[in-house]
Amino acid sequence: MMEQTTIRKGTSRIVRSIVVALVVTTLAGCATSQGSDPQPSADEIHRDLLVLDAHMDTAINFGRECWDFSEAHPLESEIAQVDLGRMAAGNLDGGFFVIFTSQGPLTAEGYRAALEHARQRSDTIDRELAKFPEMVGLATTAAEAEALNAQGKLIAFKSIENSYPIGDDLSLMREFYEAGVRMAGPVHGGTNQLADSSTDDVRWNGLSPLGKEWVGEMNRLGIIIDASHSSDAVLDQMLALSKAPIILSHSSPRSAYDHPRNIDDNRIRAIAAKGGAVCMSSIFLSELDLSGERGELFDRYDSIAQMSPAEQRELSRRWRALDATQPLWGSSFDQYVEALLHLIDVAGVDHVCFGTDWDGGGGIDGLMDITDLPAVTARLIDAGYSREDIAKMTSGNVLRILRAVEAMRER
Ligand SMILES: [Zn+2]
Incomplete structure (x- = not known):
């Protein structure tokens, strides 16, 4: 296959x-x-571009019984939004596969369990990639990503969403670096030992003392700092402390929808001024609707890798049926494009990237899986952006930031 x-x-x-x-x-x-x-048509231009996504939760689907990552699954009957089959069809050349850990208690036992989970998730990604060496490879540098692309292979970077699993042991970041991680954020939905979350109580007024050391360790190791999910104060402090550019792997502009997970125009400019980038997400362009059946399915989705094939099919069927009657997000594709064009206006084409939050809650009507990505390129062409401008946003900026972080490590 x-x-x-x-x-x-x-x-x-x-x-x-x-x-x-x-x-x-x-x-x-x-x-x-x-x-x-x-x-050339917009589709042809899209397929020729190097297209990377900075935040994909696809590892949640790895290990599902009778689910083949190399296939192109039809969206109508499948909850997964990313697979190698749909990627190889020319929609997406690669991106960052996330090691996600949900926030738990700040105790020795909580840290131990989280570390075990994160190590397993990292291994799971490696195992899945190793099944398809002719199609995809792990990249740990920008040059490796370009070499994979030149060989006609898809590109898999690894990243960490929530550094909670390291507990109070910063040396564990080196273990994850050696496992291939090249981007990491300190925090997710709950304030932890490193930083305040954008969606939880203020405990540290930004980064904790350990979180400030974490920033230095990230620069030293050569891992991109990801400020998505961090509070505004954490972002400000990371911008002040980090010697390397930082990224928001999956965030939307606050002008589109006033939510703490989104970023305001002044902070977009501040990230750009330090050479970083904001990766446009499809989430929080409206309120999240997890009411009723959707909430129940969302909770079950977390353990999809443990379900029987029949249970997976039933979850996918009910999930996609709800898309028609009760969308997860109320926003339209036009609103997404409007927010994207605003982000580009404020940041400039050198400081925009894409992190749609595929398989982690992303996707809106018209942009529901990666097969819809050529439509985004078409809108950028319609808006007057050149192929060169679009190429920066689909991959050039992320690879430039990775190179800057690599250079910081060497120094
Ligand atoms: Zn997230």
Whole structure:
């Protein structure tokens, strides 16, 4: 299966080149032609771009019985929004696969359990990637990502959402670095030992003393600091302390929807001024509706890897049925595009990236899985952005920030 897909992708590129060459030749030999080359469609431009997503919770699906990561699952009957099959079809060349740990008690036992979970999640990602070496590879540097792309392979970086599992032992960040992690955020939905969460009580007025040391350790190791989920005060302090640019892996502009998970214009400018980037998310462009059946399904989704195939199918069916009657987010694709264009206006094309929160609660009507990504590129073209501008936003900026962080480590 994986080899077939790889060959198909390589073949389609060759076929496309031949078709373009024939069309150009035909036009050149046509007396009535105006002589202009055919313009590539938005779909063609999208498929030629290197497209990375900075935040994918896809590992939640790894290990599901009878679920094959290499297949292209149809969205109508499948809860997963990302798989290698849909990626290889030209929608998404790779991104950061998240080691997510939910927040638990700040006790020795809580830390121990969280560390075990994070180590397992990291291993799970490695195991899943190792099944499909012809299709995808782990990248730990920008150069490795580009080399994988040149070989026609998909790119998998690893990142950490919530550094709670390290407890009070900063040296564990080195263990995760050595396991391939190249981006990490200190906190998730609950304030922890490192930082205040954007959606929880203020305990430290920003970073804790340990959280400030964590920033230095991230710079020293060469891991990108991710400020999504951090409170505004934490973001301000990370910007002041970090010697390297920082990123928001999955956040939306607050101008679109006033929510603490979103970022205001002044802070967008501050991140840009330090060379960082804000990765546009599809979440919190409206309120989250987890009422009734959706809340029940959301809780069950967490343990999808332990379900029987029949239970997985039933969860997927009910989840997609609810999309039609009670969407998770009330926002439209037009609102998403409007918010994205605002972010670009404020940050500039050198400081925008994409982190849709696939498989972690992201997705709105019109942008429900990665097969919809060419529509985003089409809107950027319509808005007047050049292929070069769009390429910065789909991958260039993230790789530039990774290189800056790599250079900081070497120093
Ligand atoms: Zn998140």
